[in-house]
Amino acid sequence: MKIGIVGGGAIGLTFAAALARAHDVVVLVRRPELAALLARDGIALVRDDGVEIVRCFAASDPAALGGRDALIVAVKAYATSAALAPLAGILPPHALVASVQNGIDFAADARAALPHARIAAGSTTQGAIGMGPGRVRPAGAGTTVFARDDAAAPSSDALAGACTACGLPATAVDDIRPVLWRKLAINAALNPLGALARRSNGEVASDPDLAPLARRAAEEAAAVAAAEGIVLDDPWAAVEAAARATAANRNSMLQDLDAGRPTEIDAIAGALVRCAHARAIPVPLTETLLHLVRARERA
Numbered sequence: 001m002k003i004g005i006v007g008g009g010a011i012g013l014t015f016a017a018a019l020a021r022a023h024d025v026v027v028l029v030r031r032p033e034l035a036a037l038l039a040r041d042g043i044a045l046v047r048d049d050g051v052e053i054v055r056c057f058a059a060s061d062p063a064a065l066g067g068r069d070a071l072i073v074a075v076k077a078y079a080t081s082a083a084l085a086p087l088a089g090i091l092p093p094h095a096l097v098a099s100v101q102n103g104i105d106f107a108a109d110a111r112a113a114l115p116h117a118r119i120a121a122g123s124t125t126q127g128a129i130g131m132g133p134g135r136v137r138p139a140g141a142g143t144t145v146f147a148r149d150d151a152a153a154p155s156s157d158a159l160a161g162a163c164t165a166c167g168l169p170a171t172a173v174d175d176i177r178p179v180l181w182r183k184l185a186i187n188a189a190l191n192p193l194g195a196l197a198r199r200s201n202g203e204v205a206s207d208p209d210l211a212p213l214a215r216r217a218a219e220e221a222a223a224v225a226a227a228e229g230i231v232l233d234d235p236w237a238a239v240e241a242a243a244r245a246t247a248a249n250r251n252s253m254l255q256d257l258d259a260g261r262p263t264e265i266d267a268i269a270g271a272l273v274r275c276a277h278a279r280a281i282p283v284p285l286t287e288t289l290l291h292l293v294r295a296r297e298r299a
């Protein structure tokens with residue numbers, strides 16, 4: 001399969017390195033110097049027992065994605081429109097544009113940027129930590145789920161099969177919304193609190209001050225999900241399970257704040273607050289966390 005990876009950060013390079021073993025992969029990056037570095041040195045997969053170099057083609061010119069059958073979008077949620085809009089007129093009509101982003105707005109953002117493309121939202125629990133340009137440490141095996149689209153080839157099942165065969169287990173499902181909302185509830189509970197209190201995921205879920213707040217944030221997310229017709233059974237159990245599985249992790253929002261980068265707060269708490277307002281559901285804690293993280297981003 002001719003696969004394009006949009007975004008050469010932690011998760012993009014993880015998928016690119018895995019898929020490049022069996023497929024024709026092009027990574028679209030934002031900065032020409034990163035494209036040059038990847039072309040020269042390859043992707044460096046950093047593991048405890050050493051560094052593995054994986055070769056693949058990288059470019060900063062969107063034209064490099066012409067002729068791709070499928071894209072996996074791995075930019076931060078706030079960069080979807082900027083990353084995809086230049087691809088209009090470049091992608092072939094049959095191309096499948098899938099995502100592994102956090103948040104629930106990928107389909108709408110991608111559809112606005114590429115009105116004629118086949119869009120498949122998705123989500124992953126695969127972990128990856130950026131170790132500098134072109135270098136990534138795979139951090140914990142997870143699973144990836146794509147929205148099913150079998151209207152043309154390649155289908156989402158075929159893309160998921162390609163990921164699985166390359167060591168990144170993936171499936172396609174008819175209704176992606178419960179998957180996206182479950183991850184949203186986990187991120188809404190752990191990320192802002194961990195980022196503001198500067199604590200690991202395990203600490204957020206066990207600290208006597210933070211855990212009750214995380215639980216309330218998860219319950220607010222579940223209430224909004226319910227109004228959207230999506231039942232999230234025991235959202236706190238889902239948060240606790242995610243916190244256990246990633247106990248030592250400093251969540252991505254905390255890492256972004258520490259690095260002076262924008263966070264995905266708008267794609268997480270912001271998206272929840274927008275849905276809650278539209279359905280007149282009170283989410284006072286999520287709103288408070290949204291404002292606090294935004295203010296912290298500006299500090």
Ligand SMILES: NC(=O)C1=CN([C@@H]2O[C@H](COP(=O)(O)OP(=O)(O)OC[C@H]3O[C@@H](n4cnc5c(N)ncnc54)[C@H](OP(=O)(O)O)[C@@H]3O)[C@@H](O)[C@H]2O)C=CC1
Pocket residue numbers: 006007008009010011012028029030031074075076077079082083084100101102124125126127128129130252264
């Ligand atoms: N890392 C992880 O373990 C997980 C991440 N995710 C999700 O995956 C998504 C990606 O996360 P992650 O890889 O960690 O983030 P990173 O910040 O490591 O990578 C994002 C990359 O996107 C690039 N980018 C930004 N704008 C563009 C553009 N217009 N064109 C091409 N590339 C662009 C950035 O380049 P530049 O540096 O030049 O700005 C950066 O390299 C997020 O939604 C995240 O929530 C989900 C599960 C786990």
Ligand SMILES: CC(C)(CO)C(=O)C(=O)O
Pocket residue numbers: 102186187190191201242246249250251252253
């Ligand atoms: C699940 C969690 C909280 C793992 O760190 C995550 O998705 C993130 O950090 O954004």
